[in-house]
Amino acid sequence: MSEKQTYFLTGVTGTLGKELVRELLITAPHELYVLIRGQKNLSARERLRKILAASGIEHFFEKRIWALEGDITRPGLGISSEEMDLLRAKTDRFMHVAALTALNGSREECFSINLGGTREALSVGWDFLKKGKMKRFFYFSTAYAAGSRQTYRSLESGLPESPAHANFYESSKYEAEKSVRQAIAEGFPATIFRPSIVVGHSQTGATSEFNVIYPFLKLFAHRILTKLPSRLENSFNIVPIDFVIKAALAIAQRDDSLGRGYHLVTQEPPTIGMLLDVARQEYPQIPEVELIDPDRFEPSALPPQEKFVYDMLTPYLGYLNDHLTFDTSDAQEALRGTGVDFPRTDRGFLKRLLAYAVDAGYLLVS
Numbered sequence: 336m337s338e339k340q341t342y343f344l345t346g347v348t349g350t351l352g353k354e355l356v357r358e359l360l361i362t363a364p365h366e367l368y369v370l371i372r373g374q375k376n377l378s379a380r381e382r383l384r385k386i387l388a389a390s391g392i393e394h395f396f397e398k399r400i401w402a403l404e405g406d407i408t409r410p411g412l413g414i415s416s417e418e419m420d421l422l423r424a425k426t427d428r429f430m431h432v433a434a435l436t437a438l439n440g441s442r443e444e445c446f447s448i449n450l451g452g453t454r455e456a457l458s459v460g461w462d463f464l465k466k467g468k469m470k471r472f473f474y475f476s477t478a479y480a481a482g483s484r485q486t487y488r489s490l491e492s493g494l495p496e497s498p499a500h501a502n503f504y505e506s507s508k509y510e511a512e513k514s515v516r517q518a519i520a521e522g523f524p525a526t527i528f529r530p531s532i533v534v535g536h537s538q539t540g541a542t543s544e545f546n547v548i549y550p551f552l553k554l555f556a557h558r559i560l561t562k563l564p565s566r567l568e569n570s571f572n573i574v575p576i577d578f579v580i581k582a583a584l585a586i587a588q589r590d591d592s593l594g595r596g597y598h599l600v601t602q603e604p605p606t607i608g609m610l611l612d613v614a615r616q617e618y619p620q621i622p623e624v625e626l627i628d629p630d631r632f633e634p635s636a637l638p639p640q641e642k643f644v645y646d647m648l649t650p651y652l653g654y655l656n657d658h659l660t661f662d663t664s665d666a667q668e669a670l671r672g673t674g675v676d677f678p679r680t681d682r683g684f685l686k687r688l689l690a691y692a693v694d695a696g697y698l699l700v701s
């Protein structure tokens with residue numbers, strides 16, 4: 336069991352944040368302070384209590400985990416000065432997880448939350464480093480900060496000079512990671528994690544959110560879409576959530592991960608052909624998907640309703656036609672001997688993901 340530390344986290348109401356909280360509370364004696372936005376009818380405290388209850392760990396509420404109301408786009412993350420004094424005095428480790436992850440988010444929103452929010456987190460981090468006892472800062476970037484629109488082998492040590500981004504999520508996360516790397520160059524003790532597309536649990540397929548890949552499956556299963564601009568051999572990089580959580584926390588424990596970045600991705604991405612084949616075998620009721628060569632795909636030739644849907648999905652299409660590949664040398668080295676292995680994202684895994692989505696009632700297959 337690792338020694339007790341006090342963490343300050345953002346983004347704990349999200350897909351990854353909820354699991355990070357659970358893992359940090361269950362596997363170690365850590366104490367957690369978490370920044371949460373208040374909602375109209377629900378305070379930050381109430382939101383935290385609900386999340387813990389849903390994970391079956393409500394007994395930790397205000398024993399080992401406390402909510403602070405704030406907003407990462409506001410100066411000082413919108414935390415009151417009394418709470419900031421407390422946090423500064425307590426925080427050993429700061430994990431900045433919050434982001435706007437909508438791939439169709441506007442430029443203004445994406446840059447305000449992802450770049451602006453990360454700058455605020457860095458500024459609070461510098462304050463904690465200089466005047467408090469914070470030793471480490473962890474930032475969740477994305478493997479797609481490198482841009483999903485061009486063929487490129489992404490390295491863990493940096494970002495491309497001329498990225499081709501598919502949406503404002505990617506470009507805002509690129510600028511945010513650049514600001515974290517700039518801080519590292521100035522002596523800030525940050526570590527960067529870059530997951531690819533996070534999907535369900537490796538063994539159970541369970542997920543709390545059906546994002547990115549799942550909506551495509553749903554649209555095909557429900558016959559709203561019939562054509563996909565991709566090729567059978569094209570791959571897509573999905574990574575099970577439990578690997579991302581365990582790998583990030585194992586790497587976070589290492590002294591030599593300071594100042595470095597890590598790809599948390601699968602090393603063997605499945606292909607579109609494999610996914611369609613598994614879907615056909617397991618759920619023959621799901622209609623056949625017609626693949627169209629992306630170079631010849633003409634959305635204007637589609638029936639109006641289908642064209643409307645494709646226009647909304649354009650920011651997502653790059654993820655189904657992986658041009659990016661990811662070097663994982665540093666993550667591989669850092670995980671050696673930790674008991675955390677890179678995931679197998681094979682046919683069996685795809686089956687489990689589909690089965691969970693069907694059993695949860697997300698994919699209606701009659």
Ligand SMILES: NC(=O)c1ccc[n+]([C@@H]2O[C@H](COP(=O)([O-])OP(=O)(O)OC[C@H]3O[C@@H](n4cnc5c(N)ncnc54)[C@H](OP(=O)(O)O)[C@@H]3O)[C@@H](O)[C@H]2O)c1
Pocket residue numbers: 345346347348349350351352370371372405406407408431432433434435436437448452475476477478508529530531532533534544
């Ligand atoms: N999931 C993936 O596939 C994936 C892949 C690669 C990288 N990542 C990165 O991993 C991190 C977590 O992703 P996720 O999928 O867990 O995201 P998510 O489910 O969309 O959750 C986003 C979190 O950020 C919070 N947030 C957003 N704007 C905020 C603001 N202005 N002030 C305070 N909190 C705010 C949200 O709070 P509310 O509940 O109040 O909205 C929520 O807790 C992100 O940095 C993302 O870029 C995710």
